[in-house]
Amino acid sequence: MSATPGELGTPGPPVDAGDDAGLPTDPGDPGRWSAAAGSLFGDRLPLAVSYARKLSGDGVVRGLVGPREAPRIWERHLLNCAVLGELIPNEAYVVDIGTGAGLPGIVLAVARPDLRITLVEPLLRRTEFLAETVTELGLSEQVRVVRGRAEDVVDVPGIGLPADVVTSRAVASLDRLAGWCLPLAAVGGRVLALKGAAADEEVAAHADAVRALGGAAPSVRRCGVGVIDPPATVVVTVRERVVAGAERPARGSERRSAARRGGRPDERGGDRREGRRRGGRRS
Numbered sequence: 001m002s003a004t005p006g007e008l009g010t011p012g013p014p015v016d017a018g019d020d021a022g023l024p025t026d027p028g029d030p031g032r033w034s035a036a037a038g039s040l041f042g043d044r045l046p047l048a049v050s051y052a053r054k055l056s057g058d059g060v061v062r063g064l065v066g067p068r069e070a071p072r073i074w075e076r077h078l079l080n081c082a083v084l085g086e087l088i089p090n091e092a093y094v095v096d097i098g099t100g101a102g103l104p105g106i107v108l109a110v111a112r113p114d115l116r117i118t119l120v121e122p123l124l125r126r127t128e129f130l131a132e133t134v135t136e137l138g139l140s141e142q143v144r145v146v147r148g149r150a151e152d153v154v155d156v157p158g159i160g161l162p163a164d165v166v167t168s169r170a171v172a173s174l175d176r177l178a179g180w181c182l183p184l185a186a187v188g189g190r191v192l193a194l195k196g197a198a199a200d201e202e203v204a205a206h207a208d209a210v211r212a213l214g215g216a217a218p219s220v221r222r223c224g225v226g227v228i229d230p231p232a233t234v235v236v237t238v239r240e241r242v243v244a245g246a247e248r249p250a251r252g253s254e255r256r257s258a259a260r261r262g263g264r265p266d267e268r269g270g271d272r273r274e275g276r277r278r279g280g281r282r283s
């Protein structure tokens, strides 16, 4: 996880001091955010605590989480992601792209046991961490991990596509996200992008591109009002229609080699073997 502050919005107030340096002694302790954590995670709070410890310990040691994030793991990461659940219908199939160390995908799985979630992440080091975390938290029935790029998994069977909801945080600009995520969503489904303070500008800049890719006009919503401070900023785009040719945007390297061959881009998906091996509820 290497999300930048600009992408996540202004940090909330610091957690309660637990030692001389003003840091909490136990990263599993939500400190002043206990009430918010309790309301968002309910009886799964102990799982959220385990995940907070994993991110702040192993996640930092393995270079997936910046050391400066450890003391603010609750407000900047767990709670910021959990409030996204406000925009996700009951029992939805969710695909989280660019999950990194599990944000927001693992947090949503912990907070919302009714959801089925596929985590899509290209980097092996991160998918290994994710798979391990899913097992350790006992989420294997609810969460699957797929190694691949968002733009490569659209035709991979058995990974929960098309999804009711596609989520992302700190992965790409809105126009690129629309190109990757709209094809993964069912028509009528939602693409939810956790963004920072510049969300309104991004929407203004990329609304036309999103419409051209089959999305309705994107809107900006605040989640967690009265629960976290500041609330999370989310760009919501409903997939309105299928746009021919937008189903699997080719990567630059594929476009270049296709041009050299004088033909179409290679149509193979990402890690198809992994998708097939995993099987799944949807095809």
Ligand SMILES: C[S@@+](CC[C@H](N)C(=O)[O-])C[C@H]1O[C@@H](n2cnc3c(N)ncnc32)[C@H](O)[C@@H]1O
Binding pocket: 001, 002, 003, 004, 097, 098, 099, 100, 101, 102, 103, 104, 120, 121, 122, 123, 126, 148, 149, 150, 151, 168, 169, 170, 171
């Ligand atoms: C800044 S990190 C954010 C990670 C996590 N979502 C978070 O909020 O902490 C961006 C993540 O997107 C992943 N990523 C980059 N390009 C991607 C693509 N085309 N498809 C899926 N994931 C991608 C990276 O590997 C990385 O884990």
